Amino acid sequence: MSLRVGIDIGSTTVKVVVLDEQNKLLFRSYERHFSKTRERALETLNSISDMLSGQRVKVTITGSAGLGVANAAGIDFVQEVYATAAAVNTYIPDTDAVIELGGEDAKIIFFGGSLEERMNGSCAGGTGAFIDQMATLMNVTVNELDTLSLKHEKIYPIASRCGVFAKSDIQPILNQGGRKEDVAASIFQAVVDQTVAGLTQGRELKGKIVFLGGPLHFLMGLRQRFVETLALDGEHAIFPEDGDCFAAMGAALCATDYQPVPFEEVLKKLADSAEATTLVDTMPPLFSSQEEYDQFSARHNASRPPEVDIHTYSGPAWLGIDAGSTTTKLALITADGGLLYTYYHSNLGNPVAIVLEQLRTIYAMCGDRIVIRGAAVTGYGEDLIKNAFSCDLGLVETMAHYKAAAHFEPSVDFIIDIGGQDMKCFKIRNGAVDSIMLNEACSSGCGSFIETFAKALGYNIADFSKLGLFSQHPVNLGSRCTVFMNSSVKQAQKDGASVEDISAGLSTSIVKNAIYKVIRAASADDLGQHIVVQGGTFLNDAVLRAFEQELGRNVTRPVISGIMGAFGAALAARDLHLDKSQLLGREALDRFSHTARPATCGLCTNHCSLTVNSFDGGRRFVSGNRCSRPLGEEPSHLPDLMRYKYDHLRSLHGTGQGDGSRGRIGIPFGLNMYENLPFWFELFTRLNFRVVLSPQSSRKLYLKGQRTIPSDTVCYPAKLLHGHVEALVEEGVDAIFYPCMPYNFDEGVSDNNYNCPVVAYYPELLAANVPDLKKTRFLYPYFGLHRPKDFERKASEWFFNEFQIPKRETVSAVKAAYAAYDAYKEDLRARGREYITQARAEGRPILVVAGRPYHMDPEINHGINDLITSYGFVLVTEDAVAYLEDKAPRHVLNQWTYHARMYNAARYVCTQPDMELIQLVSFGCGIDAITGDEMRSILEDGGKLYTQLKIDDISNLGAVKIRIRSLMAAIEARKQS
Structure with missing residues (x-):
């Protein structure tokens, strides 16, 4: 019997094994291929020429990326599930189920009777690629992430449907002082939950379970989460010594049925095979010449604040801090908006340390010549930074960005801000924010989207962005989510697209996501005549150019696009007209200390996951709470239907x-x-x-x-x-x-x-x-x-x-x-009338929360009602006011009882000057894709603001707070206009 070679070419790695006649493993290799699949396989085989030279071998290829290589080289291929099953049946014959995690693939195979396999679709959530993304987000290696996870004290609920969803959950935890150890373990728990809930599909996992694939082979923390979640003991949780190469071993076993060939012939087939190329779907270039780019740059560089030398300036200054989802920005300005100092950097999961270091730097540069008269903070980490450093003002991001935009374009009527994970779009009417659109649980149209690919291809984001400017054939990659697009990018590479073509294509994808999925514009006129773009993503000239090309009109991008939130916060601090700022001084910064510990609140059934931040002098800040109970305060007793x-x-x-x-x-x-x-x-x-x-x-x-x-x-x-x-x-x-x-x-x-x-x-x-x-x-x-x-x-x-x-x-x-x-x-209606009467007697705003009856469940709404009343609103539900309107024709087929109530409630709110409405929708509800548009239409036609809160099983309310506070700020701005 000949030696048998199994080659498993997965989405991210190549595994090669050699088996002898007794199925004993003679050689094994596990290497990342960085999209160079054929080259990596050939390199590994060449490395074992001494072992196989002159011999006839049986070779089979398997794996998610192996079919193309096998076809091109004329080498036999076996489907990976059969390969895995062959290895399991040979080496661990009494197995009941296999859980296998790869780079972008996740599988569960059920044995016993007929073979049944469940596999992830086109999303790589809950796989090695997901874990890689999360490690990058936390600025650690995958091995460091694993080590951190073994020291966890608590688990946070984190989505693992895909990387960008998870970032939306992880970033606020890190920004509010959560321990990296706890977040690391929570990431692995998310992978377990995704695998169990997404792949078992109702079939129970029991008996002896074998765990295979690279992530489960190398990551002890991930193993621990699986074993604990599935309540397995040592006899029922099997982690084979060569679990990372099991599919390759199975391929070698399957090779038994094929004819042996000289080893040199296998090498020649792989070396001679050219991967199949297909026509790449391309788009027109962003710039056709250097001259065109120079004109473009000159136009946008005109929008810049005056620069002032901090080393020679004397007088007052105002500080703005934007503690964003992935970056921290600072701006120190003079009274006329002149820039004394700016800072823009990744917060590395620890914004407090970044701001502390920057404040010390600023004070050292200011000396006795410059006095900071006011400090304001905005962004995800607003509350934490405000409490840590005693800033004078915290303001919601939408208002900070409007202030900054109006400074450069007083007649601005539409602002789009694209940051690391957040996209904020708002229309301005009569000098006030009129409507607000934010991206939902996905950040595929944001900066982290393009950064993910830059890092995967070995570039920093600045260099990667410039590569696409003069690409003559940008690849049309569509406008899908990050992990979905991984395969599109890899396919484009295989089809011969250059990194330059991919960079330009990704820039256009971001723009299409923004325009057609968040704003959902039918034409450029839907946006406005005076559009200001901002956020770090628009510092990318390729994205900016693609945006103007897609809209067919010029827009304004200030030179300080990346720090507009901080600049707007500084302007807000200036407008406080304070004589002296409360901001911690030099001496206080020298004594500054910060520790964070996790806790779970037991004061109500929400059981909020808290982070208790402790500062020097006994100061304390608690985050993660949905009400004021953990702070020792009584919760709001405002009416809440x-x-x-x-x-x-x-x-x-x-x-x-x-x-x-x-x-x-x-x-x-x-x-x-x-x-x-x-x-x-x-x-x-x-x-x-x-x-x-x-x-x-x-x-x-x-x-x-x-x-x-x-x-x-x-x-x-x-x-x-x-x-x-x-x-x-x-x-x-x-x-x-x-x-x-x-x-x-x-x-x-x-x-x-x-x-x-x-x-x-x-x-x-x-x-x-x-x-x-x-x-x-x-x-x-x-x-x-x-x-x-x-x-x-x-x-x-x-x-x-x-x-x-x-x-x-x-x-x-x-x-x-x-x-x-x-x-x-009738009781609900009477109670609603009573609450409305009380609100009006006390001069309080009324918020109608419109959704399904089950949205009242605290586990489903995650305490959103407590959050709303904590901001001073009296809360009534749609069924308390909907009956006050009669039937009216709608633009959509109005055939659902709950939706009809929401439409009528929205119509009623339009007749009441002291009422606003928020619509609650469940993530995954297809019908609400229609009701949301109809609700927006009713409210905006009636002169009201439309706010939608999309909720799922993840309880972090960071995005919800932004929406509610944006609504409050817009209401206030309308009153003053």
Whole structure:
């Protein structure tokens, strides 16, 4: 038998193994290929010429990037799942499941009976590429990230759907003083959650599980998170010694069936094969000549503040600090906006240390000649920096950027700011911010998007950006998310595109994301006539040029584009007209100290993950809290209809009007049960059942049912139902009742009265995917409450068949249930009127929060209602005001009960000068892509601001705070205009 060679060419690495006749491993190699797949494989094979020269060998290639190489070289190929299965069956034959993580691939293979494999799609979230991105974000190597994770004290919830989502969760934790050790472990936990929830798709992981692939081979912290999460012992968690090369070993085993060839012939095939090239989709160049670029540069360089020499200037100065998501910026200005000093640098996950160092530098340069009269801070780290250094003012980013833009272009009517992860766009009307658009959970149109690729290709971002300026054939890469585009970039490289072509293409991708996905503009006129662009990303001339080309008009980019937030903050500090700043002085900075420790607040059911920052002199700042309780203050007691509704519904348990003699009926407290619980509670208790509600939603409850969730893209409220029904099974109720309801109550204001498909049919999905439901009696009949007479008839038959309840008794209970539901709705309306009256008596603004009934759940909204009332708003919900408007035609098909309420609430808010509206939407809700546009249209046509808060299973409220504070600042600016 010949020696067998297995070559596994993955998305980021090449693995080569040699097996002898007894399947013993003679050689193994694991190397990164940096997109040079054929060259890397050839280099490794050449390195073992001494071992194989003159011999006939059997060779097979496998791996996600191996097929192209195999076809081009004429070498046999085996699909990687079969290769992995062959190795597992040979070396660990009693395996029940395999979890394999690669560079951009993640797989779970179930053994036993037929082979079943689950694999990630086109997103590389939860893979080695994701871990690489996170290490880069934290400015550590992957090995250092692993070492840090082993010293963690707590785990933060972090999204791992893709790298840019996770950055949105990680950056605020780091900026607010969170420990790197805890964040490192949380990153690995996110990978585990993504693998378990995204790939098991409802099938339970149990028995002996083998862990394969580079990340699981090299990273002990990642192993630890998998073992703890899946509750595995040493016999059931297997980490093979050569787990990083198992697919290559499987390929070698599969080579047994092929004909041997001389080793030199294999080398020649690989050396002679030219990778298949295809036509690359290209775009026109950004600049056709140096002269065109010079004219472009001269036009934009005209927008610059005067520069003042800090070494000779004497007089007052004002400081602005922008503690952004990935960078820290500072600007020290004179009264006329002249620049004395600027700073722009990555915050390296520790903005406090950066600002401390910079303040010491500034004081040393100022000497006794310059007195800082005011200091203001903006950005993600605003609260932390303001508290750490006693700044005079903290202001929301939107207002800081408007101040800066108006300084250079007084007639500005549209501002777009693209930073590291955030994109802020706002229209200006009559000297005030009129509407605000921010990117959602994805930052694919932002600076981190292009920085990721620059680093992956071995460039710093400045050099990488310049490469594309004169590319004659920019690659059309579309406008997708970062990890999706990894494969597009690699394919373009294989097709012969140069780094210059890719750089130019990525610049255009950023612009298309901004215009068509965040702003969603139909034409340049949708933006405005006087557009100011700012943010560090627009320092990239390629991005700026692509933006002007896409819009077909010139825009203004100040030379200080990257520090406009800090510059605007400095202008705001100047406008305070203080005689003296509270900013820490030289002596105080010498004594300055800062430590941060994690904590979990137990003062309410939110269980906020806190970071307690301690400074010298006993000063303290707590971040991560959604209310003022952890600060020792009483929470806001302003009227809050979301909290009132939730507390009222949670109180509905027990026997009510009955005696409980017919048994205990479990009702999962989720989705449409928030709307219909008063009805069902009254019905069952009148029929002498005892109603048992599932527990309050929590992260722990979600994790209880996580393994049974078949879809990673369904909304978080639906995912929670799996934990709710499992908790009811554990409670030992006699039956669980959760009906399928295609129709909701008909309120007469819409074209139809459907429930959304998820809400309508989720009981069917639970029945099919939650094994524990087979241990109990799970009742999920199809019912419709929109036709009382039909329901009376159907319910009386169903209750007679299921429980032998006389039909007359059921009819009587149904009438009582409808009356109870009507009383509940009237109570909410009366409570809403009471709250509005109180708000007006006290002169407080009123915020209508419009969403689904289940958005009142604290685990789903993450305490957004507490945050809103902490800013001084009285909170009412859409159902407290929607009834005040009649049916009206809409631009969209208005066939959903909940949406019709939101439309009517928005119409009503437009008639009330002291009301504004925020729409809550669940991430992953397709229907809300339509309702959001319609709500925006109603509100903006009525002269109101539109604010949307998109919520999922991640509880960090950094972006939510920006939106609410931007809304408040815009309201205030309108009052003054």
